[in-house]
Each structure stands twice: as structure tokens, then as C-alpha cells.
Amino acid sequence: MTLPALALFGGTFDPVHQAHLSGARAVADALGCPVRLLPNAVPPHRAQPLATGEQRLAMLQLACQGQPDLIPDDWELRQQGPSWSLNTLRHFRTEIGPYRPLVLVIGADSFATLHKWHRWQDYPALCHLAVLPRPGAGSPTLEVAGAFHENTPQGLLAAPAGRRLMLSEPWLDLSATGVRQDLARQGTSTALPAPVGAYIRTHRLYNVPPGSPLTDSGTA
Template identity: 60%
Template structure:
């Protein structure tokens, strides 16, 4: 594991998404990027109005609460409500500009899945990202490669290289896989009231607040324990 860096050079990692609900793969990915970058802090930011996907089923307050519970055991992880407090679509570009202004020339890393990297050429002003952040790309099974122009815009580099400059490089992680479907999780909750991809505290919160049409109490026996 890399040695922790001085506060001024340790990257800040941003991880956005709907987190509807947050699951174990989200937390595993955030922890993995934190470790490889020298115990870097990771801010997980729930979208208020995701611009490229259906709107979340749980409201922002509930998604932030679940995220806070999932992050609580890990000092490097923070549930951040910045996007929830903004109006209009939650464009990542606006988030990156805000945090870049806030941290100056400190390295800023944007954590995304390989599927998002493959479609980056379709994102809002994606070329502006090269001057704002590095990318940390977490693998997904059977994901297509990004276009050559996208790969060229963010040259692949080591974790050490990312710590040496503010933005413009790409770290490709080999694991963990972001291979959990939030849709399948919500379906499992509606059918069985349980899902092994969720932290116990998150499941308890879902039942306490009657989210995702849960079928029964988590204390009831569950004869079907397969993952979604």
C-alpha cells in the first residue's frame, strides 16, 4: 500500500451516482481507489437530478442517509450532499469545477465505472474534464473499450503519477468489479425484503422508512438467498 501523502498532495476523489440504493460494490470501489492513492479521501455525491438516466425512486434525503450509513465504518469515505443542494441537472462538469476551485492545484480524481468511461464521448463537454480531474476507472464485466480519442485524452498512468499533477491522467483499476445491478437490488427488495449486496444498516434503514416496496421484515426467514 502506498504511504500516505502530505495533506496538500493527497488527491481528493469524487464518486457521483444516484446511489438508489448504495450497495457493497460502490463502497468496495471507493475504498479500493482510496487505498491505491495513499488513503485518499473519497466524497460520494448522490445526484439530485441525473441527466442521463431515470430519476431515483428514493428521494435525495433518503439516499444521502443510506450513503452516510454505508460510509460510516470507513474514515476515508464521506457522504457529500453538494449535488443535492444544487438546482437543475446534476452535471458532473459543474461538480468538478466546484471542487477544482475549492482545492486549487491539489490532484482531483473522478471515480467512474468502465461503462461510463466507454461512453464518456457522449458526456456534456467531456473534453473539459482533462483540465479538471484525473479519472480512476473501475472495471465492469463485458464492458466495451472507450474510443481512441477518449483514451488519448486521458493517458493511462500509475497512481504515483496521478499524485504528481492536478489532472489529465487515467488510472485503470483491475478490481473490484462494479458488477451489481441497482435494478436487480430493488427487484430483490420488492420480492424478498432482502438483498446480500446491501449493508445491514442500509437494509434496516430501507425497512424503517418503507423504501423500494420491501416485501417483509429483514428478521423474517428468507429461503432464497441468491444475489440479484
Template identity: 40%
Template sequence: MPEVAVPAPALTVFYGGTFDPVHCGHLGVARHARDRLDATIRLMPAADPPHRAPPGADAVHRARMLDLAVAGEPRLTVDRRELQRATPSYSIDTLHEVRRELGPKAPVALLVGADSLLGLSGWKDWQALFGLAHFIVAERRGVDIGRSVLPGPLAEFLADRWTDAVAALHQVPAGRVLRLRQPLQDGSATEIRARVAAGQSLDGLVPPAVAAYIARHHLYAAGNASSARL
């Protein structure tokens, strides 16, 4: 009998961040990554910082806004794993957990912003991350991630890891870096929080359901620290 080809495991992409709040720029990055990489994108909100109040909305509100933002979006999901820990959430710990779930052969990637790449050498066990996942780097307006501007140790470590081929991320479990070139959108979470505090419209900056949630729960209003229960 002829051999039956076993399909390669699907690429799973984790897109972490505070998402405080999630906005149309975040969704644009997630959609573009999904479509270009043919992958499920798991938006993964960060836990609240320990020992101090969250700077904007707490983790429960941020995750609920993500739920609203991705509702009806194919292959965009919310992953709450970092909210379920009692300890600080380091990417290296998250990836070890992912590997225990998906196994050593599944292709896994972290989707990060350009500014996160520039600061990568300050992450815990940053070099070990590449044994557990690929990195997909989303462009950000005003942030240059050309190889010539990366910090020396980081540039040297990444020199042989860059690829322009999406297929390379599907063929091996980890270790490659791909630059995600996409249309850049205006707007940032900082700007959105400031607009809410000033009583200005969020039209075109966040999904309507997210804008309604912010208004309903009085999030980001001047002098207001809002929290929710799980």
C-alpha cells in the same frame, strides 16, 4: 538553513452516482480506490432528475443510506454538493466548483464505472473535464474498456493520457486516466430494488444498516414512491 520540502497536495477523488441504493459493490470500489490511491474518496450522490419523480428513492434517502454505509470507514465520506443545486448537476460544473474550493494545483480525480467511460463523449464539455480532473475507471463485469473498443474520438483523445502509475495522479492536478483493477462483486442496484419488491433478502448485497433503513422506510416496495425531507 536547509530547504524544507513542501509536501505535494493530497489527491482527492469524487465518486459520483445515483447510489439507488448504495450496495457492497459500490463500497468495494471505493475501498479499493482509497487503498490503492492513498486518497480520500468522496461519494457524491446525484440530484433527483428535474421535472419527474425519482425512479427509486429520492436524493435525501439515497444520501442518508450513504451516510450509514460509510460510517466508521476511514477516508470514505459523503459529499452532498450536487443535491444543493437548483439546476441540473453536470460534472463540468461540479469540477469548476471543486477547483474554486481546492485551487488549481490540487490533484483531483473522478472515479467512474467502465460503462460511464464508454459514454463519456456524450457528457457536457467532456474534453474540458480533463483540464480539471484525472479519471479513474473502475472495471465492471461484462464491460470491456480496452483501448481498442472505445469509440473513435474518445480513443484518440485518451491515447496519451493512460497511466498505470498511481504516482502520476499525485504529481499533476489533472489530465490522466488510470484503470482501477479490482475484485468484481456480484449485485447491482437494479437487482437490489427488484429483490426488495419481491420480498427477498438483501444479505451480502448491502450493509446491514442500509438494509434496515430500506425496510424501515419501505423503500423500493412494489408501487411505492418514497421521499424524505431535508
């Protein structure tokens, strides 16, 4: 009997947008498991978020309403220091035990640069990877590809860690940078779920112009 998997999807979510949600849903559907979305507190390899942790968590909670398989999780926000994925994986591996499948959701661009991540060599003993396609992503090193052998969803569910699922869709073809630029320029973005867009304009995040409407054409 296979044990249910747990998937983790980390990021700044500054702000959360439709590509984040569609990617998380695809993993949840493929593996039949919940996906925890974890906002970083202090991203170690990129600029710090513009919105506070509390605001980014609130936007995630709004975006995930009515989607019980997508679970906002504030664990990284409650930790001190850089949000190393290794620490997150160790925490959840301890929480769920040694036998249950643990899956880290990443984009193909992150997979291509995984060899630069902090102690990535520890990952195959801790988790599987679910890799979402992204335009312009390169290829991983042979060492990384060999550490996570490509497999099927059923193959990931049959082992606790060390395998890789390459999803063919949805493409992570949106960026939070582009969304923030749209918000600053025109006060709205169709890449946002409607409740998130309303929250952003209510709280005047991301340099949204004064007087922008509090409704949005985006959908959850």
C-alpha cells in the same frame, strides 16, 4: 512534494450497495486519499431515483460509518437543475485549488461512453479518472483514451489532472436495479450493508413487502 488527492464518486446511490463501497475503498487505498460520494439530485441521462435525496444521503451515511476515507457529500443535492458532472468538477477544482490532484471515479462502462457526456473535452484540464472494471463494458473512443493517458497511482498524484488509473479490481458486478428487484421480491438483498437494509425496510422503500425482517445478512 506531491499534494494529497481528492476523489469524487457520483451516482444515484439508489440504494448504495457493496460494489459502490468496495470500489470507493479501492480508490482510497490506491491513491491514499479520501473519496467523496455524491448522490445526484437530478441525473441528466437516466431515470430519476426512487428514493428521495434525503433518503439516499441517509443510506450513504449509514454505509460509510467507521470508514473515515469514505465521505458522503450532499453538494449535488443542494444544487438546482441537472447534476452535470462538469459543474461538480469545476466546484471542487475551485475549492481545492489548481495544483492538487482531483480524481473522478467512474465505471468502465461510463469510460466507454464518456464521449457522449456533456462537454467531456473539458474534463482532462479539471481531473484525472479512476476507472473501475465492469462486466461487459466496451472500450473508450481513441479520442477519450488519448485525452487521459494511462498511468500509475504515483503518476496521478504527481499532476493535478489529465491522467487515468485503470483498476483491475474490484469489479462493479452489482447493479442498483438488481438490488431493487431483490428487495421488491424478497424484502432483502445480500448486496446491501446491514444498516442500509434495515433503513430500507424501516422506511418501506423500493416496494419492500410488508412484514420483511428488519435484520439483514449483508455486512458493512
